[in-house]
Amino acid sequence: MTPTLLNLLKQVDTPTVCNxxxxAQGKRGFNAFTRGTMLCSDPDGGAMVGYARTAKIAALNPPTEAPDVIKARRMEYYRHMASGPRPAVTVVEDMDFPDCIGAYWGEINTTVHKGFGVSGALTNGVMRDLGDLPKEFPVVAGSIGPSHGFVHVREVGTPVSVFGMTVKDGDLIHADRHGALVIPTGVIPNLETAIRKLLDTEKLILEPARSGGFDFESFEKAWAAFEASRT
Known part of the structure; x- marks a missing residue:
């Protein structure tokens, strides 16, 4: 991912990247995206883009492993989040889903991750402390709640599932208030061109529709140009 592509990805929303x-693939049918409605801690803050650093947590019940095992895995988790390629996005599957109660993403944890240079967090679990989360660290989560429950790390660096989307450690993630997607490795060389082509194509219909005197005849002409540009 070039710096130019990274900057462009930060400027566009996730539906634009999905399209x-x-x-870039030359066909419809891309399906590596989240399903259902997710919540964003900063809906107007723009997109998070980065390579996934994955983990699994649980919070509904107390851990059954020895305390020293839980502590060691917690430190392994933070070591994993502090390392790896940048930009990075933390992707955490709450294994209690859909009955998640443990708000792993609050003021302290988000601030720690931002300090590590992580760009944001994606989870099917819970977030809290919405007024106190650090700026420029969006959290896209499954729910909001007040408690951390018995939250503890169960796995680090393994494949995870978030709202129907499978994520492997190192996958390139784009996420915002609409949800998230995994950018296929094969499209990365052509993605910048594809985004710019898409934006130019959309102007063919959007600009006439926003101008005065727009009617069916104007629409028909604009739509024909729009359709021709997409084939």
Whole structure:
């Protein structure tokens, strides 16, 4: 991922990237995205982009392993989050889903991850402390709640599932208030061109529709140009 592509990905929303991936692939059917409604801690803050650092947690019940095992895994988790390629996005599967109660993402944990240079967090679990989360560290989560429950780390660096989307450690993630997607490795060389082509194509219909005097005849002409540009 070049710096130019990274900057462009930060400027566009996740639906745009979803469409652009299909432009780059030359067909419809891309499906590596989340399903259902997710919540964003900063809906107006723009997208998070980065390579996934994955983990699994649970919080509904107390851990059954020895305390020293839980402590060692917690430190392994933070070591994993502090390392690896940047930009990074932490992707955490709450194994209690859909009955998640443990708000892993609050003021302290988000601040620690931002300090590690992580760009944001994606989870099917719970977030809290919404007024106190650090700026420029968005959290896209499954729910909001007040308690941390018995939250503890169960796995580090393994494949995870978040709202129907499978993520492997190192996958390139794009996420915002619409949800998230995994950018296929094969489209990365052509993704910048695809995004710019998509944006130019959309102007063919959006600009006439936003101008005065727009009617069906104007629409028909604009739509024909729009359709022709997509084939």
């Amino acid at each position: 652009a991936i299909e432009v």
